[in-house]
Amino acid sequence: MFVGIDLAWNDRARTGLAALDDDGRLVASASVRSNTEIDTWLDRHTSDLPDVVAVDAPLIVTNPDGQRPCERMITAAFGRYDAGCHASNLSKPYFDPPRAQLLADRRGWNPDPGSNGPGVCLEVYPHPAMVGLFHLGRILPYKGKGGRTVEVRRAATLELLDRMEGLDQLEVVENERWLQLRRTADEASRPMHLDGIEDEIDAIFCAYLAWSWRHRREDLEVYGDTTSGYIVAPPPPTHPTTPRVPRPAPRASGDADHLSHVSVSFSVSGQPATFATAGERAWRDLVELAAVEAMGGRPTLRGRLSVHVDFVTAQRHGKHPGWDLDNLIKPTIDALTPVIGPREGQWTHAQPDDERVDEIIARKRPAEADEQPGARIVVSEMAAHMSGTTGHSPAMSWAGSGATTPR
Structure with a gap:
């Protein structure tokens, strides 16, 4: 066998x-x-x-x-x-x-x-x-x-x-x-x-x-x-490679042309957890694992960054209070070190360089029948004319149901 x-x-x-x-x-x-x-x-x-x-x-x-x-x-x-x-x-x-x-x-x-x-x-x-x-x-x-x-x-x-x-x-x-x-x-x-x-x-x-x-x-x-x-x-191959097909940068619906062509996107399977709850550590591990696999050993993204997250949460039962979107965002961003790199300085544990995140677009919706909870995450380098080179104006937007389905 x-x-x-x-x-x-x-x-x-x-x-x-x-x-x-x-x-x-x-x-x-x-x-x-x-x-x-x-x-x-x-x-x-x-x-x-x-x-x-x-x-x-x-x-x-x-x-x-x-x-x-x-x-x-x-x-x-x-x-x-x-x-x-x-x-x-x-x-x-x-x-x-x-x-x-x-x-x-x-x-x-x-x-x-x-x-x-x-x-x-x-x-x-x-x-x-x-x-x-x-x-x-x-x-x-x-x-x-x-x-x-x-x-x-x-x-x-x-x-x-x-x-x-x-x-x-x-x-x-x-x-x-x-x-x-x-x-x-x-x-x-x-x-x-x-x-x-x-x-x-x-x-x-x-x-x-x-x-x-x-x-x-x-x-x-x-x-x-x-x-x-x-x-x-198998032994090291010698046959030719296929040319890579350029892919346009991902955009949120209604966005202007402000994202560059350098981006990383990936899906995470598992129940999203909110900040300072029992499930936070497990959720961060899942996000980090998916981020490591998506990067495939490539260098972390550079410059100012945009993060798009579509959360799919489990169906609520009984008196479950649900999941606050702002509290879902923090542990997710904190797990993106493989994509955005560590913050400089002396830390007991590595900290993500999330000061470079100038835009967060996040949505949540409950899972549909037979659909697994999880998240779809896209991290993109922003064009200089949108992020600026001296000061920043972080933008965060939320949406409720009707968000796109994670892939």
Whole structure:
């Protein structure tokens, strides 16, 4: 049995799971959240130690800050295809220790890629693996970030499914669960439809990498080592890249042409929390995780900044007082250090350089049926003629229901 896991860094986000038989055929796949759900699914579909497990998540992290050597190697080989790595280090509480390490320890898996016995657990990364195996000129933009529209993501998801169906060993075209995933992608009209399947699709691809590690070893190699961490991926590609298509800067409805073309946008899945409440720390961690992934190791934004946030809150029940918009904004902005950089000075904990934020546009609305709470965040560098070079006039606007849906 070969297992693929697209492991979320915490149990508030989705984790994709997939299992292939010894011939590489898809047996089962699912999307869950908690450790208990992960273990229950694994117990049901892998009675013994799997032959190989491929996990899309940091497995070995020992560096106190910065990137791991293996992340720098992957970025050097695949960065020009937009498949570089973000930084994993022990300064982040969710990597001390990594959830993947805890999972491997709990299941008795061996994180040494050189082992020939059962239960080998590999760290993999789908984006560079797809670039290498499918000879892509640039990554497929199926993830919910970077200001991508539903149409762009839907087309990229369908292309990925087509390419995976070309992997003969998977034999997915008659698999009922696979057909459900394809129908969902084909009929997707909102971001939530694609958000609900991308982790499971990644897990199936990871399971194929696990199978390839035993049966097509020449397709893969190890970047790094078991001391500082490693990632299993195809050899460095030599095929040409696809030119990047310029994208216009995001704008709020009715805005003037005051935003530059330098922006970062991403979605956060989880219940937004207000300032000075029990859920604030968890919400800030979710925002920071999503921001780190969206940046992908790129430098932080410069100059004066504009922040747009669309919150989707859980439905109110009973006497719940609801969520004040102004109190939702503060912990969200405080978690944007990966995008806007740290403030200079001596601090016990790193502080975001939010003095450079001159504009905040925020909205909130309750989640609709079957929609997950979360937020859509866009941070943009502002044009000099709007932000000014000497003094600033911060602008904050609020809107109630009727805001755009986070993507």
